[in-house]
Amino acid sequence: MPAGTLYRGREGMWSWVAHRVTGVLIFFFLFVHVLDTALVRVSPEAYDEVVATYKTPLVALLEYGLVAAILFHALNGLRIVAVDFWAKGPRHQKTMLWTVLGIWIVLMVGALYPVLGHAVREVFGS
Amino acid sequence: MSAETSSSSAISDVEGVSLYDVDHPAPVIEPPRKRTGKTPKGSRTNFEMYAWLFMRLSGIVLVVLVIGHLLIQLVLDGGVSKIGFAFVAGRWASPFWQVWDLAMLWLAMLHGANGLRTVINDYAERDNTRFWLKMLLYTATVFTVLLGTLVIFTFDPNIR
Structure with a gap:
């Protein structure tokens, strides 16, 4: 591919890309x-059983990712x-980004402990 | 106006004597996107403008509804660990939270469906692919909205 083509x-394009990806x-x-x-x-019982998977450490990590996607999209x-x-x-779009x-x-730093705290305790004990 | 412009306007100076005046008006050029009887049905309305507006308005409401939802479900009062049938039953005992969840369900599903419609229109190039992907999207959306609505309205805390 020729250089520069x-x-x-x-910022404008990458925020647009990130907005799409997080939205989907x-x-x-x-x-x-x-x-x-x-x-x-x-x-x-059926409900509690499925919700139990939401409380596992791996899914907690996915929840943290979901929170990341939702907060960025919002x-x-x-x-x-x-x-x-x-x-x-339009003039301030970069500053706003x-x-x-x-x-x-x-x-996201604030969400670390509330969302991942229980998973950390489960994996590392205490 | 034309009497003045024919003699002294910048256009006349650059392009010579104007061919048009009050008695010989310039031909009217149709706006390229003017709606006529031949316009396809799909583009005779302002649907896309309303969809654009809906994304902004529902988005603002969803910021409040969804971030509130995340705070309640994942942050406050033990986070995800407290969630279970009893917790849902407690919340849906109040009409306030029923309306909250119902509004969130409808707005989020319609907002998401319209977003995905845009994505499909952008990337699915073949007419057939685009059509069937959107049919799949609409079917899944209607099913999910109706299922969720039914669940909120028919919830029974004493199911067992």
Whole structure:
């Protein structure tokens, strides 16, 4: 491939890509999540059995990933709304993306203990 | 206006004498996307504009609903460890949380379905592939929304 012919966008394009990827992942989880919740109409045992898998360390890690995807999609979604409806939005889109990522990191650090704490205790004992 | 422009406007200076005036108007050029009787049915409405607007409005509401949901289910009061049939029964005893979950289900499913519709339209190039992928998407969406709604409305804490 000749150098310089492949379009590599900057913040705008990569946030668009990340928004798509996280959106699709969240949507697929949503299907599964409605199905597992529907088990409350089958029996308390069936529901509790499936929910037990949500409490295992491996799935807890996946939940942390889900939280990461949802928080990015939510914060970047608000940025998109600002770009579309706020007159100065397009001019500040890069600043807003870095703000989104900053808030995202803070929230992800905050979610570490609540989401993964029980998994760490289970794996390493105590 | 035309009397003035024909003699002194910048256009006349650059391009010579104008061919058009009040008595000889320039031909009207149809807007390229004007809707006519031949416009395909699918593009005669403002559907795409409303879909675009819906994504923004539902998105703002979903930020509140979903982050609240995550706080309750994964963070507060022991996080995921407390979840079980009894916890669900306790929450759905209140109409407030029933409405919360119902709104979240409908908005999230429609928001996600429209998002995936866009993704399919972007990447599935063959007409047939695109059509069937969207049929699959719509079927799965209707099924899931109806199932979830039925579960919320017919929930029975004394099922056993």
